[in-house]
Amino acid sequence: MLHTKDEQGASKDKHLNKQMAKIWLIIFAALASMIAPFSIDTYLPSFPAIEMHYGVSRELLTSSMGAYLGAFALTTIVWGPLADRFGRKYIAIVSLFGFGLASMGIALAPSFDGFMIFRIFQGMLAGGVIISARAMVRDYFPAKEAQKTMAIIMMLFAIAPAIAPVIGGYLQTLLGWESIFWFLTVYAFVSLCILVFFIVETQDPQHVQSIHPKPLLASYWDTLRHPRFMKLVLAQSIMFGGFFVYIAGSASLIFDHLKLGSEDFWIQFVPMVGGMILGSMVSHRITDHYAPNHIANFSYVLAGLAAFGGLLSALYLEPGVFTVIPFISLYAFALSLSLPVLSILALDCLPHKRGMAASLQSLLQMGMAALVAIVLVPIVHESTFEMAMMQLVLWLVAVFFWLNVAKIDES
Numbered sequence: 160m161l162h163t164k165d166e167q168g169a170s171k172d173k174h175l176n177k178q179m180a181k182i183w184l185i186i187f188a189a190l191a192s193m194i195a196p197f198s199i200d201t202y203l204p205s206f207p208a209i210e211m212h213y214g215v216s217r218e219l220l221t222s223s224m225g226a227y228l229g230a231f232a233l234t235t236i237v238w239g240p241l242a243d244r245f246g247r248k249y250i251a252i253v254s255l256f257g258f259g260l261a262s263m264g265i266a267l268a269p270s271f272d273g274f275m276i277f278r279i280f281q282g283m284l285a286g287g288v289i290i291s292a293r294a295m296v297r298d299y300f301p302a303k304e305a306q307k308t309m310a311i312i313m314m315l316f317a318i319a320p321a322i323a324p325v326i327g328g329y330l331q332t333l334l335g336w337e338s339i340f341w342f343l344t345v346y347a348f349v350s351l352c353i354l355v356f357f358i359v360e361t362q363d364p365q366h367v368q369s370i371h372p373k374p375l376l377a378s379y380w381d382t383l384r385h386p387r388f389m390k391l392v393l394a395q396s397i398m399f400g401g402f403f404v405y406i407a408g409s410a411s412l413i414f415d416h417l418k419l420g421s422e423d424f425w426i427q428f429v430p431m432v433g434g435m436i437l438g439s440m441v442s443h444r445i446t447d448h449y450a451p452n453h454i455a456n457f458s459y460v461l462a463g464l465a466a467f468g469g470l471l472s473a474l475y476l477e478p479g480v481f482t483v484i485p486f487i488s489l490y491a492f493a494l495s496l497s498l499p500v501l502s503i504l505a506l507d508c509l510p511h512k513r514g515m516a517a518s519l520q521s522l523l524q525m526g527m528a529a530l531v532a533i534v535l536v537p538i539v540h541e542s543t544f545e546m547a548m549m550q551l552v553l554w555l556v557a558v559f560f561w562l563n564v565a566k567i568d569e570s
Contacts (some may be wrong), residue, residue: 173470183357185308189315190350191251191292194258195231195525197343199224200323200428201300204421205336206410212336213271217410218537223278224407225533230282232526236379238287239294239518247291247298248360251477252521255354259347259417267342269374282342289351293517295358297506298428309499310443314436320406321432324424332423387564388508392523394560395501398462400527401553402494404539404546405431405487407532411540418476426480427487434488438495451500458497459558465489466539466551473544488549 202209210220218237242250261284264277296312297305309388330338383389405412409427413419419426438458469486476482502520509516531553 181299183353183428184295185311185315187350187353187358188292188296188308189312190346190353191288191336192316193319194288194346194350196319197346198227198281198322200283200320200409201327201330201342202336202339202425203324203410204424205331205339205419207414208331208336209274213274215271219271221410221537221540222408222533223275225529226275227278227282227285228525228529228532230279231286232522232524232529234283235286235290235518235521235525238290239521240378242287242291242294242517243515246294246360248354248358249290250287251354252351254284254291255347255351258283258288259351262340262343262347263321266337266344275276286525290517290521293502293506293520297503305503307443307446307499309502310439310446313439313442313495313499316435318432318436320435321425324409324428328422328424341497359511375381378515382509382519385508388505388516388519390560390564391501391505391508392520394557394564395498395505395520396523396527396557397553397560398459398494398497399524400531401462401466401550401557402490403528403531404536404550404553407528407536408540408546411536412483412543412546416543417480417483427484430484430488431491433492434492435495438492439499440442442496442499446499446555451504454500455497455561459554459561461493461496462490462554463558465493466547466554469547470544472550473542473547478543488546513555531532 206217206220209215210217238250238254261281263278265274265281268274268277296308299305301309326342327339330336330342377396405427410423413424413427417423417426442454465486468489469483472482472486505520506516535549536546539549
């Protein structure tokens, strides 16, 4: 069949628009995924300054991280169904705008109570951005390309924990701790501009879901009873929890155990994030050559070696940069190798409810991070041995759930 020149030109323009949308979608999804590490890690170097400003303890200030993560986790139950009902783009716009206002509120908070309230609002609103972006990626790309795209996004995402405390350290030194939250405000509104002007709605109109309470609760119940989905998400979330022990506990690790200063967080975060970037790169390169289960198996073995090595080092050696950081970085590499695989495997369990699936992924992952920050790190942060032991225990629980996924696949 012959095409006219105008038809060929229109076809070419459509192809170029699709390629442009693909590029912008990857950029936006990366920026959206980076909101969480920027919100968590940028203010870590300011802990002593914020403690002094409000007259609060380290444990109480650490709870602000847990409050953010807890709010993030709980509200994902709402954001996912809303994204399935009203579309990914609309929900992301609302969430980003609210996140920017909440960040502004933290910078202006006159008391620690106000700081905590706006921190909770920040967590509530960040979840909608991340869930919408994750669903957009799977909406737009077919399964294998989505996995490779997620690996690219993870590489970009992994930069955030490395540069966030460095940015925070310099902002703290030059302008004070409030400037960190003004930075997050600007970040939110730049991301919002990209979303509004360059991203189109990705949801299939045929996949719009009801948000009536009764069918919504029934849908959540059916999702929670999905044996493969839940075990995949738990395997992913608990392994992430083992990594988060050293994120939530980084202030104690840097200041108390390694005896470093507020501008030295890069010593932990740059190697750790280098491991995450390398893991994402390897995951992207081997996707076409190895089955997802084989990649995940390899990642769990590496994470186990890192956790055991860290425990032995803490038991027999004095805390130091070269006795702690390499094991954290290896664990980060293993985690980053598995995250794209486990994320896509979980989303594909519920192809018509990816917003809800992304919600539950975020709920359990961030809920685990909140549990680590609020409950576990205050218990173990005074000892590098106890921190390493906690990471090992969480890894063992994650392996238990992953092995159960393998049993389901075999049966």
